Amino acid sequence: MFDDADRDLMRAFARYIDHANELAQSEQKAVLTPIGERVRDHLGVDPQSVPVVTEELPDHRLVDADIALEELAGDAPGALIGIAGDDSRFHSSVSEFIANPHMRWAPGPVSYADRATGPDATRRVVSFGLRLLTFDGSPIAVVQRSAKPEYGRSSATLELLGTDQDAAAAFLQRLRALMIERSVLRGQVLSFVRSEYGSDAGATFLRRPDIAADDVVLADGVLDEVVDHVVGIGEQRDALLAAGQHLKRGVLLYGPPGTGKTLTIRHLLTRTPDVTAILLTGSSIAAIGSAAEIARTFQPSIVVLEDIDLVAMERHSSPQPLLFEVLDALDGLDGDADVAFVMTTNRVSVLERALADRPGRVDLAVEVPLPALPERVRLFRRYAGSLPFSDDALAEAAERADGTTGSFAKELMRRSVLGAALRGAQPADEDLRAALDSLLTERSALTRKLLGTRTGDGADDDEPDDDDDDDGEAFAAGEVGWVAVAPLSRTTFRPDGSIGTLATGIQYVDEEEDEDEDEDEDDGGTPRP
Secondary structure (H helix, E strand, C coil): CCCCHHHHHHHHHHHHHHHHHHHHHHHHCCCCCCHHHHHHHHCCCHHHHHHEEEEECCCHHHHHHHHHHHHHHHCCCCCCCHHHEEEHHHHHHHHHECCCCCCCCCEECCEEEEEECCEEEEEEEEEEEEEEECCCCEEEEEEECEHHHCCEEEEEEEEEEEECCCHHHHHHHHHHCCCHHHCCCCCCCCCCCCCCCCCCCCEEEECCCCHHHCCCCCCCHHHHHHHHHHHHHHHCCHHHCCCCCCCCEEEECCCCCCCCCCHHHHHHHHHHCCCEEECCCCCHHHHHHHHHHEEEEECCCCEEECCCCHHCCCCCCCCCCCCHHHHHHHHHHCCCCEEEEEEEEEECHHHHHHHHHCCCCEEEECCCCCCHHHHHHHHHHHCCCCCCCHHHHHHHHHHHHCCCCCHHHHHHHHHHHHHHHHHCCCHHHHHHHHHHHCCCCHHHHHHHHHHHCCCCCCCCCCCCCCCCCCCCHHHHHHCCCEEEECCCCCCCCCCCCCEECCCCEEECCCCCCCHHHHHHHHHHHCEEC
16 A cells, blocks of 8 residues: 555656656757758748648659649749658658757758659659748748658658748648649540559559541441540530530440450540540559549540459459449539540440449440441451452451451451461462461361450350350340259249249259249249259
8 A cells, every 4th residue: 555655756756757758858849950950041930830731642743743843932042952861761750850859860962753744754853852932922841752652651742831821821722723734644645553562553654546537447337426425525515514414424335355445445545635534444443533533633534444344343442342433433523524434344244233223324335246247348458458458358258257356357367468478479369268267267266266256157156155145144134044042041032033932852953934933932943852
């Protein structure tokens, strides 16, 4: 048990500890580093009394921030200095740079890094430095840093100190506006990649394709319908808005692989040279949030999501399927947002139910089927180019190659040229026929499938088509003979909605649905011992 003397001693010791801490904090506050002294001289007050405002931004926006800050700084001498020191500076706070009894942070060389400003252009930007500038007569200090995922910094940061908080807020507002006005992202074709440290996706620049309308071989009217919806709405935005109509739109291109969906998108990008485009495919579709933000900020814009069926039901940063994140991003745009979402899929059945459950997100679905004979003739002539094949030979080959795509036609022409070269002659109709005969043989069945062949002479008639055999489509048509069993309740369920009772010791097999509805409800299927 403690007596009164013990308690008095403990209280006295506690007061001593509190006093020692106050002295240590007072001493630490008073010890400005050389960097802290420069900031104090610029601000005119003790920087330890000034709050720090932090602005985080994706690392791909660092170029925009660098351009905006350089414009705001003007030609002021000594407006940019570096911070010398070891690697601990990459995870030290601004407060530690200003006052630190253990590390005397001093001015040093500015750290720079090259950042892309286009597919073939770069800019040297400040990756670590201190800017001392004046805005509307008020002094401002900004620490500019790039992302350093290896040091736990997944985003770029601007850390701002200003004696006048109203002026500091106005400075940030002007900075953000300049970052949009001067942005290197506007009107570019972008994609997203993840860093080696698994940090947030960052934008990268791609060259804008150059695909003419004649290069896209589709059935009559298909390309025009897509172009009118994606490009035409943007071109007629004033008339639509004046009539109270919305601009945002969602387009779905569906059909077998190799039929021209990607080529159609490349043509759309060619037709829109000043439009910001973001291309997402595969795992990069997980960056849909960042892509939608860029699309919203730098309108007019197009967001392309290729082969969305491959990741539609996967879950990434959210518990809901990725497809729903995509649809939410489209739904989150204002009606007057000049943004087009264009999705492609080889298996529309994977998406159909989800799209139907959230109506209005996609307002145009266009099938891009296997090319019919007129389209195949155009494809063969296109890929033949200047090769000396007769029109009759190309038409004959196109007719024989039923169910093939442009990939097949392209490979056929290459084999024709190779065959002629092997016999030491110029390509002729006989080389075209020989190459086609080889591709249509049984041993080339897998090659044909890999080139996109589905039906006709070049098809694998013995093997089911993956798209046609999709469970989702069969279920919609009521053609699946499965039986689902809930063993605890001894209940069976069939695709037509009928419910039966599971008999003990009986196993069910797939079969055609019994026409007698009453018998179905009693038995739930056909028993097998």
